[in-house]
Structure formats: C-alpha cells, structure tokens
Amino acid sequence: MDSGWCWQIEHVNRVNRGYVYSSSFISDEDAEAEFRARNPKVGPTRVVKFVSGRYERGWVKNVVAIGNASGFVEPLEATALSVIATRSALLSQTLMESGGNPTTFQVDQYNKHHGRIWDSIRDFLACHYRFNHHLRTPFWRHCQNETELGGARPFVEYYQEFGPTGVWGPTLIDSLCPFGTAGYLTILVGQKVPHRRPYVPGPRELETWAQMRRHNAEVARGAMTVAESLRALGVPVVTNQAQPTPIGSSVATR
DSSP: OTTEEEEEEEOSSOEEEEEEEOTTTSOHHHHHHHHHHHOTTBOOOOEEOOOOEEOSOSEETTEEOOGGGTEEOOGGGOOHHHHHHHHHHHHHHHHHHTTTOOOHHHHHHHHHHHHHHHHHHHHHHHHHHHTOOSOOSHHHHHHHHHOOOGGGHHHHHHHHHHOSOOSSHHHHSOTTOSSHHHHHHHHHHHTTOOOSOOOOOOHHHHHHHHHHHHHHHHHHHTSOOHHHHHHHTTOOOOOOOOSOOOEEEEEEEO
C-alpha cells in the first residue's frame, strides 16, 4: 500500500482486511479510496485512529494498566495478546509473591518490565519500515530514510558487519524482546539487508539444506487441509463456492 500496509485474516464465513496508514501522508478519504480500489468486494469500513506510544508507568498506586491501556505500537506483528498474557501473568505472580501487598520495589520492577517490553517491540517493528524497499512512494521513502532504529541499532550494525550469524545476537537485544535473535535474523535476511561478509556454502551444506527442504515439504503434504481442520473442530464447511466470500474491513490510521 502506498502509505502503509494491509492485513488479511480469513474466517470461516468472512475475510477481514484492514489498511494501517500514516495520516501524515494520506487523508482518510484517499486511504479508503485506495483500499477499495485494491479490494473491490469490501463492505462498510470504519476508521480507527490511534497514537503509537506507551505510558512511562503501567502500575500507579492501585491501578495496573494491561494491554492497550498501557501502550500500543501497531498491529504489524500482532503482539497485543502476547503482551496481555505476559503482563497478566507477571502481575498475578507479583501479587502471589507479596501476599497481596506489593512493595515499592516490586512495582518499580513491574514498570521497568513494562517499558522494556514495549520498547523492544517498537525497535523490532522499526526494522520492518527501515528496510522495506518494495515501494518508493513518499511514505515509504520517508520510512527508508528516516526511521529511527532505537534499540535495534546494535543488532543491525552487527548483522551488516558479519551477516546472518547469531553468535553475539543474544547480547545485543533486550532479553525481554519477544522476537529474539531468530526474529531479527528472519526480518533482516527476508528483506535482503546487505552485509559485508557473504558466505558461500559448500556441497555438503547444500545437500543438508536440500534434505531439510524435502523433509519439510513431505510434512506439509501430509498435513490437514483447512477444510479438514474445520471439520475436526466441528465447524460446518461450505463447499459451494459460487457465492463471493463476504469481506469486512477496518481502515486504521497511525
């Protein structure tokens, strides 16, 4: 998309699509027009505005903010549920540990955890924007030239020097980062970020890689289809595809 990105979530009876765009580069009306041009079957839309960021503290006195009440970056990596689960588990453990009377130390630690986990998500998402070169629209040129990497910078510089190696990666990102070294390598390799030490695998390594691919392909061929999975869950599957799949949408700004 010219000023952001689209998602697609397929359900049994509908397909949900949404457009996350920057209101600094496109109006709501033009965003909807672009969205509909690419999704002609779309039904009614709604604009969901949000501001990226987090509170300095998630726990203040007897109030604890969980999930989007404490912070929000954007849905690009679908982190909302994992953050809710992580923070809820930590809160319950803290209350159990303190016998229902948390100390100032525990609250401070909880708030430090709050800041670190949201900042690590923000840093990881920054790599998506900085190194995505598929489009050269004004929005994407701005992202490619101006996106601040924040805490991701040490890992990116390490990758640019040594390539896709994970030797020192775990020491360069926050231990609370939900994506880890594997996540960073996946996004940097996937977006073909250049590095200064290319590696040429030998014949034995290439054959090992080919064996792994063949194994994965065989496993995939033996897996259940979507229809089989739905039937196993007791969900009725419509086999008549004559009618178009209904599509719902949510057009979100950032």
